[in-house]
Amino acid sequence: MKIIVLVKQVPEVADVKVNPETGTLIRDGVPSILNPFDELAVEEAIRLKEKYEGEVTVITMGPPQAVDVLYKAMAMGTDKAIHMTDRIFAGADTWVTALTLAEQIKKMEYDIVICGKQAIDGDTAQVGPEIAEILRIPQICYVRKLEIDDNGKHVIAHRENDEGYEVIRAKMPVLLTATKGLNEPRLPNIMGIMKAKKKPLEVVTAATLGVEEDRLGLKGSPTTVRKVFPPPKKAGGIIVEADDPKEVAKKLVEFLLQKGAF
Amino acid sequence: MGLIFDRDKCTGCMLCPKSCNFGAIEKDDDKVKFDLDKCVLCGSCEEVCPADAIFIERQIIDKEAIAQYKDVWIVCEPHDGRLRSFSYELVTKGRELADKLGEKVVALLIGHEVEGLAESLIHQGADKVLVVDDKILAEYTTDAYTIAVVSLITPRKPAIVLYGATSNGRDLAPRVAARLQLGLTADCTGLDIDDERQLVQTRPAFGGNIMAEILCPYTRPQMATVRPNVFKPTERDTSRTGEIEKVEIKISPVQIRTRVMEKVSEITEGMISVEEADIVVCSGRGIKEPANLELPRELAKLLDAAVGGSRPIVDLGWLPPTQQVGQSGRTVSPKLYFALGISGAIQHCAGMGTSEIIVAINKDPDAPIFGIADYGIVGDIFAILPEIIAEIKRVQAER
Numbered sequence: 001m002k003i004i005v006l007v008k009q010v011p012e013v014a015d016v017k018v019n020p021e022t023g024t025l026i027r028d029g030v031p032s033i034l035n036p037f038d039e040l041a042v043e044e045a046i047r048l049k050e051k052y053e054g055e056v057t058v059i060t061m062g063p064p065q066a067v068d069v070l071y072k073a074m075a076m077g078t079d080k081a082i083h084m085t086d087r088i089f090a091g092a093d094t095w096v097t098a099l100t101l102a103e104q105i106k107k108m109e110y111d112i113v114i115c116g117k118q119a120i121d122g123d124t125a126q127v128g129p130e131i132a133e134i135l136r137i138p139q140i141c142y143v144r145k146l147e148i149d150d151n152g153k154h155v156i157a158h159r160e161n162d163e164g165y166e167v168i169r170a171k172m173p174v175l176l177t178a179t180k181g182l183n184e185p186r187l188p189n190i191m192g193i194m195k196a197k198k199k200p201l202e203v204v205t206a207a208t209l210g211v212e213e214d215r216l217g218l219k220g221s222p223t224t225v226r227k228v229f230p231p232p233k234k235a236g237g238i239i240v241e242a243d244d245p246k247e248v249a250k251k252l253v254e255f256l257l258q259k260g261a262f
Numbered sequence: 263m264g265l266i267f268d269r270d271k272c273t274g275c276m277l278c279p280k281s282c283n284f285g286a287i288e289k290d291d292d293k294v295k296f297d298l299d300k301c302v303l304c305g306s307c308e309e310v311c312p313a314d315a316i317f318i319e320r321q322i323i324d325k326e327a328i329a330q331y332k333d334v335w336i337v338c339e340p341h342d343g344r345l346r347s348f349s350y351e352l353v354t355k356g357r358e359l360a361d362k363l364g365e366k367v368v369a370l371l372i373g374h375e376v377e378g379l380a381e382s383l384i385h386q387g388a389d390k391v392l393v394v395d396d397k398i399l400a401e402y403t404t405d406a407y408t409i410a411v412v413s414l415i416t417p418r419k420p421a422i423v424l425y426g427a428t429s430n431g432r433d434l435a436p437r438v439a440a441r442l443q444l445g446l447t448a449d450c451t452g453l454d455i456d457d458e459r460q461l462v463q464t465r466p467a468f469g470g471n472i473m474a475e476i477l478c479p480y481t482r483p484q485m486a487t488v489r490p491n492v493f494k495p496t497e498r499d500t501s502r503t504g505e506i507e508k509v510e511i512k513i514s515p516v517q518i519r520t521r522v523m524e525k526v527s528e529i530t531e532g533m534i535s536v537e538e539a540d541i542v543v544c545s546g547r548g549i550k551e552p553a554n555l556e557l558p559r560e561l562a563k564l565l566d567a568a569v570g571g572s573r574p575i576v577d578l579g580w581l582p583p584t585q586q587v588g589q590s591g592r593t594v595s596p597k598l599y600f601a602l603g604i605s606g607a608i609q610h611c612a613g614m615g616t617s618e619i620i621v622a623i624n625k626d627p628d629a630p631i632f633g634i635a636d637y638g639i640v641g642d643i644f645a646i647l648p649e650i651i652a653e654i655k656r657v658q659a660e661r
């Protein structure tokens with residue numbers, strides 16, 4: 001089985017602070033991590049390989065330092081990596097990100113393409129399905145549980161939906177996006193970290209990808225960010241100590257009634 | 263831009279004429295031929311062709327072409343014989359946007375046996391409802407719904423298409439966007455029209471730490487998924503009239519590459535979905551034991567609210583995953599949100615920070631949840647919550 005895993009390096013969003021004066025993000029000193037949902041995808045790919053044999057290739061598009069997440073994925077157990085890095089790729093929105101990754105995937109053989117349901121910095125959940133469309137393969141998003149059918153040709157996946165989940169069967173090749181519950185990702189061990197350094201790592205640029213520059217990066221992106229600003233501040237909330245629970249409860253209910261909350 | 267047909271590759275399987283909703287493909291000897299005057303480049307044939315003999319070149323539209331795109335479309339979501347509430351919220355918001363543009367609101371009603379719901383959308387403010395009713399659409403599948411939406415958009419050229427940011431909406435919208443090579447903005451919490459008649463899409467990023475305004479200047483339609491419960495629907499006007507148009511779209515089973523084998527609902531009897539509820543009572547690790555969830559359940563029952571949980575509570579199996587609020591769970595935006603024994607980690611806040619009124623009860627005065635609470639109570643849930651329940655009962659009895 002040939003599996004492609006797509007990963008992204010993201011800032012540890014929990015550590016991101018906002019400069020109160022400028023409203024801009026303070027990213028200095030914020031660690032970069034492998035997107036947690038992508039970690040689920042990496043783990044699942046490795047488990048499939050362990051069970052059905054084959055090869056797992058991990059791909060990221062990102063600046064030079066994003067190579068770290070490729071080494072992490074290889075330390076966990078993926079076989080090789082592709083780093084798509086070029087200044088021309090910078091500023092890509094979801095559509096161009098999907099296009100860039102898909103153009104690379106088109107050159108490869110695969111049964112399954114798997115990625116996280118969303119990246120924790122942008123939270124869009126769009127790149128996976130957009131890639132599936134460009135590759136013209138089916139997609140199953142928000143997968144919590146994955147099995148391969150006995151015939152070895154179909155996947156059977158539990159797809160989370162608003163009420164619970166649905167069990168979906170699709171023929172490979174297929175694109176899957178991983179969500180919480182799919183597995184518990186392993187921690188890379190020392191052996192894995194050592195081995196990762198020797199695994200093949202290919203670098204792909206706009207030139208080697210063979211896509212015209214004006215279809216890539218910011219230039220190719222149909223969406224543009226006009227403005228970034230801090231979320232509207234709530235008019236300072238009321239904070240009370242609950243010395244007298246009865247009294248506090250009364251005050252709260254009064255407040256809620258006044259706001260017409262129920 | 264156009265359709266490229268490789269006649270040598272064509273095997274004459276005749277799948278493509280069946281898939282064409284515009285009658286643009288016909289048999290030609292042992293192969294097919296295309297009527298490019300009828301073709302709208304929707305890509306259904308490209309999709310079904312097993313021989314890769316059809317290729318559609320798509321290109322970015324120029325500014326002049328943009329002016330041809332008109333109206334605000336809402337992709338509504340029927341579910342269990344009703345419409346998901348975001349459908350009405352977006353028709354209301356769409357009305358406001360369309361009025362600014364001097365254009366129409368068109369609601370898309372796709373499914374099976376859904377026509378009866380059309381009138382309520384007109385009453386809500388739609389000028390027109392496009393109904394696509396087919397057995398093959400009874401259940402959501404990415405492929406069938408993508409074909410339906412793309413087949414509607416391509417010839418009719420809307421300026422704006424809005425989807426609900428539900429599990430299905432967020433599965434469908436990117437697929438449609440990629441097929442039409444369009445931009446797409448995810449999970450918007452604000453929408454407006456600027457001086458240049460562009461849709462300004464506002465959404466949170468970085469776990470809600472910042473907001474971004476996103477435009478789609480070069481392509482049409484402008485598309486976005488919109489967070490449920492952010493916009494409030496207006497009162498419906500039952501005297502409003504509008505047009506209901508039934509559209510037939512051919513979708514054959516071979517075009518649907520996923521099969522739904524089973525559907526499992528985890529929303530247990532009497533439990534309300536956190537996304538659609540006006541009030542959410544959410545408990546965190548501070549609730550300590552599953553048996554203690556009786557308290558928030560009682561409060562929820564009084565207020566007709568949904569019972570939610572932070573991630574640890576759901577991971578422990580005390581509530582089903584559908585009730586988890588936050589980045590790896592549901593994004594909610596109710597009128598009133600109770601955070602009971604929840605510390606307020608960024609991943610939690612990312613899923614509830616846009617709630618209208620946030621009430622937090624926490625023992626720890628330094629808990630981050632107090633930073634976003636409208637009404638914070640520093641104290642023990644088990645001492646305070648029973649009093650709140652008693653007070654609400656008293657008030658309700660007086661009504």
Ligand SMILES: Cc1cc2nc3c(=O)[nH]c(=O)nc-3n(C[C@H](O)[C@H](O)[C@H](O)COP(=O)(O)OP(=O)(O)OC[C@H]3O[C@@H](n4cnc5c(N)ncnc54)[C@H](O)[C@@H]3O)c2cc1C
Binds near residue numbers: 546549613625
């Ligand atoms: C990728 C990723 C995704 C995540 N997604 C989510 C998500 O979707 N949703 C989510 O919720 N979390 C998510 N998390 C986890 C998140 O970081 C926090 O760990 C989690 O939200 C904490 O839950 P909690 O507030 O219930 O528990 P805690 O942080 O343990 O807080 C419990 C609180 O209860 C208070 N307390 C205890 N006893 C009492 C009492 N008797 N009365 C009053 N107060 C009391 C304590 O003071 C404390 O503040 C995610 C994390 C990661 C890394």
